Amino acid sequence: MSETILEVRDIHKSFDGPGVLRGVSLEIREGEVVVIVGPSGCGKSTLLRCINGLETIDSGEIRLRGEVISGRTRDLHLVRQKIGMVFQSYDLFPHMKVMDNLQLGPVRALGRPKAEVEREALEMLERVGLRDKAQALPRTLSGGQKQRVALVRAMMMHPEILLLDEITAALDPEMVSEVLNVVIDLASGGMTMAIVTHEMRFAEAVADRVLFLEEGVILEEGSPEQFFHEPKTERARRFLQSFTYAARRNRDGIQPKNNPGD
Amino acid sequence: MQDLGISILFKGVNFQRLLMGLWVTLRLALITIGLSGVFGLVFGLLMLSKRKIPKIFCRCWLEIVRFMPQLVLLYIVYFGFARLFGWDLDGETSAVIVFTFWGTAEMGDLIRGALTSIPRHQTESAAALGLTKGRIYLHVLIPQTVRRLLPQAINLSTRIIKTTALVKMINVTEVLKVGQQIIGQFYRQPDAAFWVYFVIFLLYFLVCWPFSLLARHLESHWA
Ligand SMILES: Nc1ncnc2c1ncn2[C@@H]1O[C@H](COP(=O)(O)OP(=O)(O)OP(=O)(O)O)[C@@H](O)[C@H]1O
Ligand SMILES: [Mg+2]
Numbered sequence: 490m491s492e493t494i495l496e497v498r499d500i501h502k503s504f505d506g507p508g509v510l511r512g513v514s515l516e517i518r519e520g521e522v523v524v525i526v527g528p529s530g531c532g533k534s535t536l537l538r539c540i541n542g543l544e545t546i547d548s549g550e551i552r553l554r555g556e557v558i559s560g561r562t563r564d565l566h567l568v569r570q571k572i573g574m575v576f577q578s579y580d581l582f583p584h585m586k587v588m589d590n591l592q593l594g595p596v597r598a599l600g601r602p603k604a605e606v607e608r609e610a611l612e613m614l615e616r617v618g619l620r621d622k623a624q625a626l627p628r629t630l631s632g633g634q635k636q637r638v639a640l641v642r643a644m645m646m647h648p649e650i651l652l653l654d655e656i657t658a659a660l661d662p663e664m665v666s667e668v669l670n671v672v673i674d675l676a677s678g679g680m681t682m683a684i685v686t687h688e689m690r691f692a693e694a695v696a697d698r699v700l701f702l703e704e705g706v707i708l709e710e711g712s713p714e715q716f717f718h719e720p721k722t723e724r725a726r727r728f729l730q731s732f733t734y735a736a737r738r739n740r741d742g743i744q745p746k747n748n749p750g751d
Numbered sequence: 752m753q754d755l756g757i758s759i760l761f762k763g764v765n766f767q768r769l770l771m772g773l774w775v776t777l778r779l780a781l782i783t784i785g786l787s788g789v790f791g792l793v794f795g796l797l798m799l800s801k802r803k804i805p806k807i808f809c810r811c812w813l814e815i816v817r818f819m820p821q822l823v824l825l826y827i828v829y830f831g832f833a834r835l836f837g838w839d840l841d842g843e844t845s846a847v848i849v850f851t852f853w854g855t856a857e858m859g860d861l862i863r864g865a866l867t868s869i870p871r872h873q874t875e876s877a878a879a880l881g882l883t884k885g886r887i888y889l890h891v892l893i894p895q896t897v898r899r900l901l902p903q904a905i906n907l908s909t910r911i912i913k914t915t916a917l918v919k920m921i922n923v924t925e926v927l928k929v930g931q932q933i934i935g936q937f938y939r940q941p942d943a944a945f946w947v948y949f950v951i952f953l954l955y956f957l958v959c960w961p962f963s964l965l966a967r968h969l970e971s972h973w974a
Contacts, residue, residue: 584895
């Protein structure tokens with residue numbers, strides 16, 4: 490069995506009000522893709538942000554390859570070099586060309602030679618179909634293109650694990666699949682990932698394991714087949730139902746309308 | 752026949768005197784702008800610091816600068832400091848002190864505004880790449896701040912250039928003062944005043960216009 494990359498043990502986190510994370514534990518092994526789903530506000534983003542130290546945890550422990558990474562302040566940047574993260578909002582650096590966005594981390598944080606990094610960046614851009622955009626400024630890219638670049642930028646650090654927080658939530662529907670296909674490609678390449686998403690069909694396709702988070706606790710955990718088709722808890726069942734639509738009954742007799750506002 | 756008023760400008764060294772006066776204006780403004788930029792950066796960072804004392808200190812400073820007419824400040828430093836502390840500051844030094852006091856606060860506030868206008872996600876995604884705090888500032892926050900700041904800073908600079916006209920009140924012979932001296936010499940020439948001030952207007956325009964063109968260019972270029 491492959492090595493454990495990430496281990497989260499009984500973490501608690503609250504802001505001002507009641508606990509947002511109330512004893513979350515999980516383990517992710519090398520090459521595994523774990524998808525975290527749950528209703529809005531249940532703490533998914535907070536969980537990912539705690540993992541890479543953007544939020545501090547109140548109690549519990551987080552380990553990366555056995556090394557405790559929670560509760561650190563001084564060398565947090567060294568920890569983050571091993572954890573890639575892509576957010577929902579387009580967070581490319583707007584004053585830098587795509588290539589400079591991709592080089593910043595490897596060159597300035599890891600101290601790798603620029604020429605070598607550039608070669609690798611071009612290969613990666615090729616893989617996501619954006620090689621011709623290397624010299625473009627982010628504002629000239631579409632949302633889908635930006636998120637693909639953001640994925641490449643995170644991958645350029647060769648992270649141990651990649652955290653994706655609803656990276657398609659702000660995209661126009663027709664751009665979602667071009668981004669998710671890149672994620673599936675990365676997963677097939679053996680990348681270890683923790684993915685938060687509301688795209689259930691994508692979740693089912695990409696996940697090795699699904700976690701259902703609700704009100705700060707993991708309520709259910711299972712394989713995608715099991716979770717999406719035979720959820721164990723009533724809460725999960727209701728959550729999944731919110732993504733389906735009741736078919737219209739009595740279709741007969743209803744005239745199709747061409748009313749765009751309808 | 753009486754000469755046209757404008758011709759007095761070309762009598763003797765009058766025009767050169769005006770240009771010398773303009774140079775005094777510019778020198779004063781440039782020193783002030785340079786110092787305000789340097790101190791303003793510190794000021795802006797202090798305003799953003801988490802500690803209370805420097806924050807309150809900066810707020811008070813900014814308020815004073817906002818409600819005190821620059822002329823009053825000039826008088827306080829030029830006349831008041833001499834009486835109070837026995838410092839006999841010359842006009843130009845007093846002016847640099849006062850305008851830098853003012854410019855630092857205004858520039859600092861612009862820098863604070865520019866820094867806070869950058870979305871939090873910029874810092875976070877730079878942090879997620881494993882960059883140190885210093886590098887996040889150097890490569891991500893400062894370049895974006897400068898882009899937002901520069902047009903406004905240029906506008907402040909033209910305001911500083913214009914405001915230096917006040918120093919004639921504390922006996923600095925800048926362009927306006929020179930103009931008045933020339934007018935005084937040609938008091939028989941009734942339209943002298945108009946032409947002298949008109950030329951001064953043109954001189955100010957020629958100095959400030961390129962700045963505002965630059966500001967507009969940068970604004971559209973970086974938008
Ligand atoms: N910085 C913060 N300060 C205070 N409260 C916060 C902060 N960040 C998150 N919260 C609160 O914590 C709870 C969980 O937020 P979180 O963003 O983790 O939810 P989420 O599961 O990612 O939701 P969504 O699906 O809408 O993104 C919410 O109630 C939110 O208001
Ligand atoms: Mg979220």
